[in-house]
Amino acid sequence: MMKVKAAVVNQVNGPYEFEELDLQEINHDEVVVKVVASGICHSDEALRVGDAESPFPAVLGHEGAGIVEQVGSSVKNFKVGDQVVMAYNSCGTCQSCRTGHPSSCNDWAALNMGGVRSDRQPVFKKADGTPVSNFFSQSSFSTYTVTNVNNLIKVSDDADLRIIGPLGCGFLTGAGTVVNGLKPKVGDSIPQFAIPKLIEFHQQGKFAFDKLVKFYKFDEINEASADSNSGVTIKPILIIDETYRAGEPLPS
């Protein structure tokens, strides 16, 4: 078991409060990710203010990017040290998943909004044993988290994780309207295909999503959230691991 620093929402409309939580052991199909950065999105806010039914306390955050720290026994395509984006979870076996529509997975709500992982156990606990809900099977507002292998998209080692977390959600769904010439085709909504494509467009200068973002320190999460709500910032990104590429300027 590992101690993590997480931004916890303890009740509806409560602020993000930093707490040390116990990260539970992984199952065979899960990985531990060291979170580098995470976007903040209106879905996080919807949960925080109680617009969606979700159990508190909770660690929100569903646009995380990070580095694989530990892999479960049945995980095949990921290894320690891989750079990853965490999108959403899906069962991988229902009709929708098998026909390339994981966002319509039969278990989507339970796997992503249920507050627990597929075995119904919590990912986080407080020191006194109180379970803390996870979100989108990733809870990226934490220094380390447990996620399912079906959440993960591997990205190349030269991609800068500080800018690409939001591709897991906001820019993935918004990309069709943001990028001229990115005509959605079959499969484009599948994160495992769409995210590497968006990174490629970005590297070619065709998708300037960095013009929409503003970076904040993890400790500034309440300010970042307020700026998102007021519209001051279109896409706040929290830098959770400040040691990552510390010698390199933030992407611009």
Ligand SMILES: [Zn+2]
């Ligand atoms: Zn989102």
Ligand SMILES: [Zn+2]
């Ligand atoms: Zn499914």
